[in-house]
Amino acid sequence: MNLEKLMKEKNVDAVLITNMLNVRYFTGFTGTTGVALVAGGKKFFITDFRYVAQGKEQVEKNGYELICENISTLKKVGEILKEFKVEKLGIENQNVTLDQFKLFESNFPSLEYVYLDDNFTKIREIKSEKEIEIIKKSVEIAEKALELTIPKIKIGVKESEIAAELEYQMRKLGASKPSFDLIVASNERSALPHGVASDKKIEEGFLTIDYGCFYKGYASDITRTFYVGNNPSEKHLEIYEIVKQANEK
Structure with a gap:
């Protein structure tokens, strides 16, 4: 399903895209401020003066008209509507805040708002060959970064130091940023589902690293568990094997 087909299915005259992940997907814009509006068979990207050059480079080639005027974004949206x-406007109800919705209602009181729910996610979940290649590259970067980080993992080193090294290696290999707060959890902390790296020093025992990176807007997510030290107990080996078998099944 593409955007035009979704608009017909939802019977809306226009769609306002406010979530920046969706804005990037449809327009190609990688900045932090802006909205996309599709109305009257035309596509608009509205942002502020800081993004004139970036907008011209990124959104115009994707068929969006760049608008950078010295008025509020909401006012410009209103002018286009x-x-x-436009009588029926599709909005991202799962991302729009209550304050934003109140602003919409106060500025455009005559509009009928149609919730798009998770339809943008459904559009995005079907990946093109190009997208698949980018995701593979994101995974490759993460895997290589961990290989380069492993020699730094030693008893007495802080979890936060390993997280910093891992992020550095991912960025050095081309990642734009981690895909979430890196989890580096040692010994008893390895049992925490989301044990974000702390200042705790690594001890002999299990070490869980849950990490990933963004590459060209697409994320990788990898979890690896190691035993740090030379003498894993029978209990450690048993636990590791149970989790390994569960993972494989």
Whole structure:
């Protein structure tokens, strides 16, 4: 399903895209501020003066008209909605805040709002060959970064130091940032489902690293568990094997 088909299915005159992940997916814009509006068979990207050069480079080639005017984004959206006589507007109800929705209602009181629910996610979940290659590259970067980080993992080193080294290696290999707060959890902390790296020093025992990176807007997510030290007990080996078998099944 593409955006045009979704608009027909939802019977809306226009769609306002506010979530920056969705904005990037549809327009190609990698900045932090802006909205996309599709109305009257035309596509608009509205942002502020800081992104004129970036907008021209990224969104125009994807068929979006760049608008960088010295008025509020909401006011410009309103002008376009009025120009195309929009009566039904599709919005990202799962991402729009209550304050934002109140602003919509106060500025555009005559509009009928149609919730798009998770339809953008459904559009995005079907990946093109190009997207699949980018995801594979994101995974490759993460895997290589861990290989380069492993020699630094030693008893007495802080979890936060390993997290910092891992992030450094991912960025050095081309990642834009981690895909979430890196989890580096040693010994008893390895049992925590989301044990974000702390200042705890690594001790002999299990070490769980849950990490990933963004590459060209696509994320990898990898979990690896190690035993740090030379003498894993029978209990350690038993636990490791149970989890390994569960993972494989």
